[in-house]
Every structure is written in structure tokens, then in C-alpha cells.
Amino acid sequence: MDSITIGLWVTAGMLVLVVIGMRVAFAAGIAGLVGLILIFWSKKGFDPEDFGWALTVAIKTAGQVPHSKVSSQALSLIPTFILIGYLAYYAGLTKALFEAAKRWIAWVPGGLAVSTVFATAGFAAVSGASVATAAVFARIAIPEMLAVGYNKQFAAGVVAAGGTLASLIPPSAILVIYAIIVEQDVGKLLLAGFIPGAFSAVIYALLIVGIAVIFKNVGPPVTGFTWKERLVSLPPALPIVFVVVIIIFFVYNPFGDAWGTPTEGGALGAFVVFLMALFRGMRLSELKSALLETAKLTVMIFTIIWGVLIYVRFLGFADLPGVFADWISALPYPPMLILVCILLAYAVLGMFMDAIGMLLLTLPVVYPAVMALNGGEAVTAAESTFGMSGTMCAIWFGILVVKMAEFCLITPPIGLNCFVVAGVRPDLSVQDVFRGVMPFFVADAVTIALLVAFPGIVLYLPSLVG
């Protein structure tokens, strides 16, 4: 058995474990450990006498991975971003944002829905997790939409879709994970998410206005806010702008020198939100539960990270990514077609998997293949297939993949955002939400097509930074 064969069997075994319901982190860890044993044993020609040696080396190799991979300064952004989201909720920022958005833009057709989309986009700029965003807005925005006669399913769909913006617009835990796996600059990736995130929000808004114009009963406009009411709604929402500015200016300052590194920006943003939550009278018990919830989500994400990285370490020994990259780049099809097929494969896979697990499992193999397709990591824009340098291709593909992962949060049968929205609202079934979110598939498809066709949307901001 050569290492490629071992690689394929072990991968198949892992997928079986995942499908029959083993927790993803451990399924990947088991596959990685078994794979390492086989790889080391194969070096000794599967001599039974050498099994003990192979077992020991494999266990010691796997045993390094958790500490080694977790002790990374870049990964420290993840818990910080999660904490910001919880604190922002306690600081009352969510409610304030929605209120301001409502008073300023609810007069357009489908106005409350449009307000919801822009408020989720604003909240996305402090929250790094999509599901949390959907859960919060299901409680704040859906009742108001229903009160003015919105279609129930449509209202639910708006919130489920709007929630997905949180992972594209920085801060974003998922973008950080992508940056770590492919070893690219976290700051540039976060920066790259801004325009596509805002772009997605605008496309959602246009879609909503279109639907509201065509089907008059879906979402009537809400008018009658005075300018005074509009102006007083702004101050409570201002802190969020303040936090966003801090994070942006730590990553990239259009007027001069940046204020620090992206990691510092994230942590400082969290601290400002923490102070606001304190100011609003957050109690110690609330802080404690925010910390416990953050710890739970953090541990869960990190367990997947090191579990999958044990499997990835095994892939490294089996040299599978290299072989797959060679295979992909030798395929006799147009590279753009191959790229589109890869994205479609993500859409299918994402129906059944959660986003982080999906990225961790696939990227070690898929990413080198995409880079090879473009002409290698060090390729210049002029010589590349997709007309962008290796670094830019890494960023572009990252945004595409994360957008796909977000798309998967609203597609059946496993669309976590839809489950969460239905869970918050006892009067809505999961089917209702899936039905209401359907139009947004079109919006997402359009967004993704435009991002593929016009990479400049993604690459403009990062190209400004050296």
C-alpha cells in the first residue's frame, strides 16, 4: 500500500465516521492518528515487529499537534471576536443599530427588511459569528416586521440571510481560520472582506426592494419618522461606528499610518465594547455567562482545529495535497471551469457540513490545487491564469470560499441560520424559514458570480496595502 492509497482510505474512513455522527473534531483526530500509524508502518514494509514502533511514533507525532497548532498569536483573534459579539449584545448595541436603521431607511419599499439587512451588516462589523447574529436579529427585527404586516416567511428569510454577513464583514472568525490554514496575512484578508460584505448587503437590499415593489403585500414601507426622531436614534448607535473605526484603522488607515496591528485592533475593539457594556450596567453574573459562553464556543472551535490538523499532519506525511494539486492543474479543462466546479462542490458539501469543519478538512488539499491552477504561489499577475499574483489569488479564493460557506448556512437540509431563526420564533417552522430564505439564494448566486467575474471587488482594498 503506498502513501496515496493510505491517504484515500483514511480519508474515506473519516467521512464515514463523520456521516454516522461522530463528533467532527474526534473523527478527524482518529483518522489522522490511524493514518500516521499506517504511514510509519508502511515505511517498515508493514513488518509486524515494527508495529509497536510505528504506533509510538504516530502517537507522539499526533500528540504534538494540539499544543503546537493552538499556540499561535494569529489564532488569538478568534476568541476575541467571539467575545466582542457577546459583549455587544449586553451593551445594547444591537437594538440601537436596528432602531437607527429603521428610522432612516424604513420608508423604502420593503423598508424594515432593508433596515434589518443593513443593521445586520453593521452588527457584523463587531460580531465574528453568523449564527449569533441571526439569533439576535430574529428576536429584535422579526416582531417589528410582523407588526406592520410583513409576510412571516419573508421576514424570517431576511434575518437568516442577513446573519450570514457577519463572517464576510470583518471581524470574522472564519476568515482568520482561512488565513491560518493557507498561511496568508490575516490583516489583508480581513480587509478584503469589507467590500464583498457590503456588496452582499446591497444586493440583498436591492432584491428586497424588488420583491416588495412586485408583491405589494410582502413588505410595506414604514414612513412617518421625523428628522428629530432620526437624529436622536444616531447617538446610541454611534459606539458601533467607533469600534468599527478602531478595527479598520488598526488594519488600514486610508489617511496615513495604521494605528497598530490587526490583532491589537480586534482586542481593543472588544475592550471598548466591554467598557460600553459596563457603562450600561452589565452585571458580574452576565459577564461570567458571557465568558463561559465564549469559552464554550472557543473550545469547540479549537478542538475542531487541532483535531483536523492531526489529520492534516497525516496528509503532509502522505503528500496527498501535492499529488492532488498536480492532478488538478493537469486536467484538460479551462481553469475557470475547474474553479467554478470547486465552488459548486463546496455548495454541495456545505449542505451537510458546518463551515469551519468544511474549510479545515478541504483547504489543505484544495488550496494548493487552486494556487497551482493560477500558476503557483509566487506567480506574478502578468504570468498568472486568473490575472492576479499568488498572494492576491489566495485572498480572492479565500473570500469566495467564505462566501460559499456562508451560503451553506441558509441552504437546506442543514442550514444553521435557518434552524436558529426557527428556534427563536415558536410561530415559525424550519420549513417556513427555508421557504422565506429561498429568494436570497438568487442574491447569493449573483454575488458569487460577480465576485468571480470581477475580482477587483475583492482585491481593491488589499491592493492598497503594500
Add this chain to the structure above:
Amino acid sequence: ATEWNASVWGKRRAFTEHVEKLAELVSEKTGGEFTINVSYGGLSKPKENLDGISIGAFEMAQFCAGYHRDKNRAITVLELPFLGVNNLDEEVAVSHAVYAHPAVQKEMEQWNARLLMTSPMPQYNLVGTGDPRDTLAEMDGMRVRATGGLGKAFEAVGGVPTSVPATEAYNAMESGVVDTVAFAQHAHLSFGTINRADWWTANLNPGTVNCPVVVNTDAYDALSDKERMALDESVEEAIAHYLANYGALLEKWDGVLAEKGVEKVMISDEVLAEFRAKAADPIRAAWIADMSAQGIPAQELYDLVMSTLDKQRMSN
């Protein structure tokens, strides 16, 4: 057939050319019987390469002493500031002399590792923004990205060592988190710090990192005589290839400076002497005292470096 895995990191670059060349030569000399597969980061993190060698997960690896000084105390003599190493040939000579010292070999035995060759790195000269920092007074309060012993050296003259990951060095310079960054030339290029710089110190030569290539002792002993000979004999040629390759990169350096409009700063001998007296001497004294207390023949190792430098210069 013998198949080895070599664990290095990053991308294929000047810093890994000798490992690539070694793999090529060994395979040639044994008619393909002995192959070395060079893996870039797939087998281990750089800081755990010695662990991997110790476990036996792979047979060859590269690491830098400064990444984990407690793992390789004796080798850190080569990372003392202002040793006076002026070029890569001298760096190779002092490294290999130290690697041959019994105390160094004994420490590597803890890791089941055998030192094969060095990866000579040029001096970590500074790039900086603003006016050149060419006197000690100018260096007072200077925020510098320099780790470990180098950081201590700058601290001794009033600098403020600031920890920033290499990948964030560019951002750190741009944002004023640091004023200056100490790197080898190829790193100034690949991390983009040169694009941000106004000046580069041509002759500060504050010190460098030492990055050996080691092999797993058991795997080395298990080689056939022919294979072992092929490996041992290829080292010199691999190093020569590395030096030629890095030399070409250094030749381009002046062109890069001109193109980016970076000023080449020469520091006067008086300032250098003053710097050495303030930084190098006390740090070396502290290192020797500290290491001697731990049973490492520190003075002997330092003298070995100095005598090798003298010998190397006389032979040229």
C-alpha cells in the same frame, strides 16, 4: 531503497537551497537508491523540528537555535551579538567548528540528533523609517523588532525591543509600532519591510541567527556505508551551492536599495566600538556566566569561535 523525509518550512528559497541540493546529490551518487523528500511545513512546525527528529517522525530537519534557546543552549554562542562575523564564509566556518565541539554534540544527543551542516545567514542589519539612527543617542528610545539576544543588545543602548511576528513586521513598521526591523536581507525582501524603509545599516552587523540542519541519529546509523558516504560527501558541495546562490541575492541587494530609494547608512567605527562595549561585552559576559553555571563550557565555545574566525581570515 532508503527514503528520508526532510522537514523545513516556508517556501523553497535561498535559505533551503542546500537541503534541496543535498537531496539531489545524494540521489545522484547512489543511483536513486537513497532519496530525500524535502517537505515545506507539512511534517512539523519549525519550532518542533527537533521534537520530530527526537521522535523519529522524519530523518532530517532544519531549525534555528534562537527559536528555542533552552533546547540548544550551547549553539546559542553563535547568536551572541557583535561576534564580528563579516560574511557567509566566516559564518560557515565558525558554525561548523562549534558543531564539532563535543559539548554541542552531547546536547544534540538529547534530541537523538546529529548536526550535519549549517544554513549560514547574513547579519541582521536594520531597516528603519525617518532619519538614520547612526549614533547611540539616536538609538535611545528606538522601537526595534529584534528578538532574543539581538533585542537585548539594542536594549542595552536604550532601544525598546518590541515583539511582533515576522508576518506582521510590515504592518508594525507602517503603523509606527516599531521604528526599525532587524532581518537578514532575504527576509527584508519577503516580508516587505524594505518597501517601507528609508535607510539600511550596511555595517552595523549586530549578529544573526544560527540554523543547523540535523539528522536523526538512528536513521543515520542505519544507512549503508555507501549511502552514508554519499550523504557526508555531499555536504560541502551543498554548502558551496548555497553560498553561490545567496551570493547572487546579495549582489542584487545594492540594486534593490537604489530602486527603492533606501539610504545605505555606514556607522562610524567609534560608534560601533561604543555599541560593542555597551552591549556585546556585558551580554557575552552574562551568557558565559549563565551557561558555565549550567555545566556548558561557555568560555571554551566562545574562544573557539574567535580562534576559528582568526584562522579563517588568515587562510584568505
Add this chain to the structure above:
Amino acid sequence: MAGHSSVLEDDSLLSRLDRRLLKFEQFLALLSGIAVFMLMVLAVISVGGRNLFNAPLPGYVDWIEQAMPLLAFMGIAYVQRDGTHIRMDILIGQLRGRALWLAELVSVVLILFLMIALVWGSWSHFQRSFDFGSPLWSRDSSIDIGLPIWPAKLLAPVAFSVLCLRLLIQIWGYGRAFVLGLKNPVAVPLIQDTATQAAAEAEQLDGRN
């Protein structure tokens, strides 16, 4: 996704052990949470020190790397206790009664094998960085300010050992449910249908707006 606890309790020995361990797991998880908070404070000190006093925190990156295992590992058993680690439950969610308990039992036993291996492996990783004969017992140190790394490395086998205890309790729980054909066993997380679970999740955010 942070799920709501769905573990039943009674006054059997198993359930009492479950709750005793839970106390300890919660304590460790809270340590994780506090570590996240400290991470934030550390950044503020670093940025503030640099900008206000030209005195950046020495070894800022080293300290962060030291803290990461604390927040990444310590809550692992707590999260296993109520079944929050992500999985696909389309298939297993269809099973009922003994078939379900058997599937869960097999899954948990396999995880226990993995974790025992990782306790061993991560312990040996710790051991390589630890040396009684050296200053601060250190044979591996951080890059910038030379902090000993063994304490951080020790956290992995410690947290994984607690997870092994948790897995033993779950093996007992699922095994008992399988043998006795129980309907609502104690001390193991029960699969809630997705809607209930989502509602529970949402409830957790229900503080104020």
C-alpha cells in the same frame, strides 16, 4: 454552536459522579473564559504602554502564545459533557432506543481510545520540554523573552485526562442505557430535535436587548 445542557440527573451514583465532575469542568471552562478576557487586557496594556510610555509589553507575542492552550483546551470536557462538540446528526438522529445507545457507545469508546493516545502523546511532548536539571526546569523556551514552555504544554495532557474521565462516565451511561434498554438515561447528553436545540440556544442570548 453552544448547545443547552440536555443531561438528565437523578440521585444514582452515576449521576452524582457526573455532577461532581461537572463542577470541576465548569471551573476549568471558566478559566478558559477568563483567559480570553486576559488576552484582551494584555492587548490594551501593550498598545497603551507603547503609545503612552514608549514601553511596549516585553514578549507580548510570547505571553499570548503561552495563554492560548489555556483557553483552547481547558473547557474541552465541559463541552463534551452536554454534547456541544459539532457533529452531523442526520443519521444518528434517526435511531431510537438500544440502536441509538449502541451507536453512541461505539462513538464514545473510539473517542476514548483517541484521547488516551493523545494524553500519552501530549505528555511526551511536555516531557521533552521539561528537565529537572535545568533552570526553571526548562528544556524549551519561547522565542523572544525565553519563557519556559513546559507549563503551557502540560495543559494539554491535563485537560485531555479530564476529558477521559468524562468519556468513562459517558461509556458507563450509554452502556447502562443499552443493557437496560432505558428511555431517558442520566449523565449523557440526549439528542434534542434541531428546533428544540435552536430554541435553547436562542434562550441563552435572552438577557436584555
